[in-house]
Amino acid sequence: MASEDVKLIGAVMSPFVMRPRVSLNLKGVEYEFLEETFGSKSELLLKSNPVYKKIPVLIHSGKPICESLIIVQYIDETWSGHSILPSDAYDRAIARFWAHYIDDKWFPALASIARAQTEEAKNEAIEQVFTGLKLLEEACEKCSGGKPFFGGETIGYVDIALGCYLGWLRATEKLIGITFLDETKTPLLCHWAEKFSSHEAVASVMPETDKLVEFAKMIQAKFKAPANK
Amino acid sequence: MASEDVKLIGAVMSPFVMRPRVSLNLKGVEYEFLEETFGSKSELLLKSNPVYKKIPVLIHSGKPICESLIIVQYIDETWSGHSILPSDAYDRAIARFWAHYIDDKWFPALASIARAQTEEAKNEAIEQVFTGLKLLEEACEKCSGGKPFFGGETIGYVDIALGCYLGWLRATEKLIGITFLDETKTPLLCHWAEKFSSHEAVASVMPETDKLVEFAKMIQAKFKAPANK
Numbered sequence: 001m002a003s004e005d006v007k008l009i010g011a012v013m014s015p016f017v018m019r020p021r022v023s024l025n026l027k028g029v030e031y032e033f034l035e036e037t038f039g040s041k042s043e044l045l046l047k048s049n050p051v052y053k054k055i056p057v058l059i060h061s062g063k064p065i066c067e068s069l070i071i072v073q074y075i076d077e078t079w080s081g082h083s084i085l086p087s088d089a090y091d092r093a094i095a096r097f098w099a100h101y102i103d104d105k106w107f108p109a110l111a112s113i114a115r116a117q118t119e120e121a122k123n124e125a126i127e128q129v130f131t132g133l134k135l136l137e138e139a140c141e142k143c144s145g146g147k148p149f150f151g152g153e154t155i156g157y158v159d160i161a162l163g164c165y166l167g168w169l170r171a172t173e174k175l176i177g178i179t180f181l182d183e184t185k186t187p188l189l190c191h192w193a194e195k196f197s198s199h200e201a202v203a204s205v206m207p208e209t210d211k212l213v214e215f216a217k218m219i220q221a222k223f224k225a226p227a228n229k
Numbered sequence: 230m231a232s233e234d235v236k237l238i239g240a241v242m243s244p245f246v247m248r249p250r251v252s253l254n255l256k257g258v259e260y261e262f263l264e265e266t267f268g269s270k271s272e273l274l275l276k277s278n279p280v281y282k283k284i285p286v287l288i289h290s291g292k293p294i295c296e297s298l299i300i301v302q303y304i305d306e307t308w309s310g311h312s313i314l315p316s317d318a319y320d321r322a323i324a325r326f327w328a329h330y331i332d333d334k335w336f337p338a339l340a341s342i343a344r345a346q347t348e349e350a351k352n353e354a355i356e357q358v359f360t361g362l363k364l365l366e367e368a369c370e371k372c373s374g375g376k377p378f379f380g381g382e383t384i385g386y387v388d389i390a391l392g393c394y395l396g397w398l399r400a401t402e403k404l405i406g407i408t409f410l411d412e413t414k415t416p417l418l419c420h421w422a423e424k425f426s427s428h429e430a431v432a433s434v435m436p437e438t439d440k441l442v443e444f445a446k447m448i449q450a451k452f453k454a455p456a457n458k
Contacts, residue, residue: 051330051364065322067329077318089306093294100296101280135280 006031007059009045011038013207013215015107016068017056018164023072025201026155027079069099072160085157091143092157098139098150099161106132107165113172114220122176129180136162137186144188148195155199163196171212235260236288238274240267242436242444244336245297246285247393252301254430255384256308298328301389314386320372327368327379328390335361336394342401343449351405358409365391366415373417377424384428392425400441 006024008031010017024031036042036055048057048064058065058074065074076084086092109128116122143150143158150158173180181190197206235253237260239246253260265271265284277286277293287294287303294303305313315321338357345351372379372387379387402409410419426435 051326060319063319065319066326070322070325070329073325074318074322077321089303090289090292090294092306093299093303096299096302097280097295100299 004029005059005061007034008032009034009036009042009048009057009059010055011036012205013038013212014055015164015168016054018167018205018207019068019160020056020058020071020075021205022155022160022164022201023075023084025205026082026084027075028081029075029079069103069161072157076157082154083156084151084160086151094143095150095157098136098143098158101132102136102158102161102165106136106162107168110165110169110172113176114216126176126178130185133180133186133189137189140188140192144192148192150192155196155201159192159196163193163202166193166197167207167209167212168216170209171216174209174213175216233258234288234290236263237261238263238265238271238277238286238288239284240265241434242267242441243284244393244397245283247396247434247436248297248389249285249287249300249304250434251384251389251393251430252304252313254434255311255313256304257310258304258308297393298332298390301386305386311383312385313380313389315380323372324379324386327365327372327387330361331365331387331390331394335365335391336397339394339398339401342405343445355405355407359414362409362415362418366418369417369421373421377421379421384425384430388421388425392422392431395422395426396436396438396441397445399438400445403438403442404445 006029008017008020008024010021010033012035021033034042034044036045041053045055045057046053048059049055049066052066054066056066056068056071058071060074060078065071072084086095106129109125109132112125113122113129116125139158140150144152147153149155150162155163169180172178181193183190196202235258237246237249237253239250239262241264250262263271263273265274270282274284274286275282277288278284278295281295283295285295285297285300287300289303289307294300301313315324335358338354338361341354342351342358345354368387369379373381376382378384379391384392398409401407410422412419425431
């Protein structure tokens with residue numbers, strides 16, 4: 001596709017930023033990646049997302065779009081080619097439901113493991129992540145219809161919503177010494193994770209697990225610092 | 230529109246249930262309203278929304294759809310006639326952004342006023358509601374283009390997202406003795422609230438403020454009960 005005026009404000013480590021990157025790759029849209037520095041916010045970011053002041057922001061022909069899943073839908077509706085949302089209204093509602101669940105319940109549980117102040121809170125969060133994966137295993141079976149992705153033969157909305165957290169899932173596994181994606185408990189998700197991560201639209205923008213682990217340790221140190229004072 | 234197999238599991242007092250009710254009214258779709266009893270959950274609800282176990286659930290030809298804003302989008306994509314989402318992809322992204330903001334930030338602040346345990350927390354929540362209304366006043370100006378609704382001449386996605394909280398906004402005003410929607414601070418929203426509430430698709434499903442106040446007092450008493458033990 002010819003180069004257009006498409007810019008993405010983001011950061012390599014962010015799962016939320018990875019979502020529009022994968023979507024643009026799937027559509028074959030070239031874009032300029034404007035990387036934010038951790039701990040500071042550029043003038044352009046503050047101007048483009050004055051409400052949340054958060055990445056990612058997609059800027060298409062000068063017009064900003066915020067919130068990762070809203071950006072993914074915008075990309076799907078704006079550029080033809082690879083379809084991200086299902087074509088059927090009911091399937092679309094189901095895909096939106098799981099993407100919502102992933103952001104509303106599942107990822108917050110995963111993110112809270114590193115921040116847990118007690119062993120009890122940590123174990124509760126781990127349990128919630130496992131419960132969520134069980135639900136997502138069942139959703140994968142229903143949505144994929146025996147095909148490799150939630151979206152069927154190709155990567156779709158739920159694949160992007162969940163898949164962009166895979167790096168952080170693996171980093172958390174390394175950090176706490178637990179295997180979340182297990183062949184016996186969630187075989188479909190195990191297979192799916194492999195297919196998703198190695199897909200050409202994904203592989204180049206998936207952050208390395210070791211770098212995420214380092215990054216997580218740095219954030220953890222920041223979080224814990226005030227308590228040590 | 231001819232009667233179809235459309236059921237809605239809900240409750241009259243719920244702003245989330247009001248969203249699909251207004252949407253179905255706008256589309257002229259007849260539906261069976263299956264009212265849940267406060268404090269208990271029907272078998273049908275548990276079966277239809279096993280993940281969240283929450284109302285509303287729309288059941289269309291036996292197939293359940295959950296989460297109020299996902300249901301509104303489903304209704305818009307399934308039945309023709311009145312358009313709820315804007316036709317332009319960028320305008321759609323902006324509408325989705327504000328609907329997200331309303332659910333993610335603004336309503337949680339409003340809801341937290343009644344639950345605040347300290348005067349400081351209560352005042353902070355009140356301040357957040359005012360800040361949000363200021364943002365929404367600006368959004369209303371931009372989205373409506375001088376017309377009565379966020380959606381322009383007719384009720385759209387943001388109107389439904391925000392408007393279905395109007396009953397609870399008024400109930401909170403009565404409960405704490407503060408005027409949130411003020412002619413001098415947010416003139417556009419004041420005018421909009423009047424137009425929205427009196428619209429034929431809305432008026433019959435907007436709960437009475439006094440009943441919401443009673444209901445809120447009952448919930449408050451429940452919330453406070455354990456602390457008194």
